[in-house]
Amino acid sequence: MKTRTLVLASAGFLMAWSAMAAGKHEGGHAEAAIGKPGVAANVSRSINIDMKDDMRFHASSFSVKQGETIRFVAKNSGKVKHEMVLGTKKELMEHAEQMKKNPEMEHDDANMVTVAPGKSGEIIWQFTSAGKVDFGCLQPGHFDAGMKGLVNVASASGVKTLQQAPGKADKHGAH
Numbered sequence: 392m393k394t395r396t397l398v399l400a401s402a403g404f405l406m407a408w409s410a411m412a413a414g415k416h417e418g419g420h421a422e423a424a425i426g427k428p429g430v431a432a433n434v435s436r437s438i439n440i441d442m443k444d445d446m447r448f449h450a451s452s453f454s455v456k457q458g459e460t461i462r463f464v465a466k467n468s469g470k471v472k473h474e475m476v477l478g479t480k481k482e483l484m485e486h487a488e489q490m491k492k493n494p495e496m497e498h499d500d501a502n503m504v505t506v507a508p509g510k511s512g513e514i515i516w517q518f519t520s521a522g523k524v525d526f527g528c529l530q531p532g533h534f535d536a537g538m539k540g541l542v543n544v545a546s547a548s549g550v551k552t553l554q555q556a557p558g559k560a561d562k563h564g565a566h
């Protein structure tokens with residue numbers, strides 16, 4: 392039972408991934424795949440993350456449910472600037488390269504927060520699609536050094552949701 396669920400979930404994820412790879416190349420609307428900015432009133436829980444100069448997020452792996460709105464509280468315990476940026480792996484890698492050329496580039500988008508040493512910052516994000524959402528620190532060199540993590544988004548109503556067109560999934564329980 393457990394194995395079968397896993398296989399189906401993987402197949403669904405691969406299908407979604409190849410559809411995305413085939414359909415939208417340059418940037419596209421990757422935001423839809425990773426979710427969307429969340430509304431504070433809908434936050435279901437907070438996740439605390441510590442960013443340190445060892446170039447790691449503590450912790451770096453989380454599980455959430457599809458539809459859930461999470462408040463990420465990212466604390467910078469280091470002595471240099473760190474940031475948390477949610478995105479697809481491709482986006483993060485491209486962005487990390489840009490940051491090397493333009494280290495002073497500042498961002499202020501809903502899917503990211505840049506945090507000065509000793510401070511904390513927040514991202515409120517709703518995970519609308521099942522699958523995996525990457526995150527990383529895009530300060531120059533940090534991503535390459537391994538400052539990255541992963542959010543596993545579990546399908547809200549079992550593996551069926553993955554087979555349905557987006558928007559069709561409803562919240563009815565099975566009868």
Ligand SMILES: [Cu+2]
Pocket residue numbers: 442446472473474528529530533538
């Ligand atoms: Cu960093």
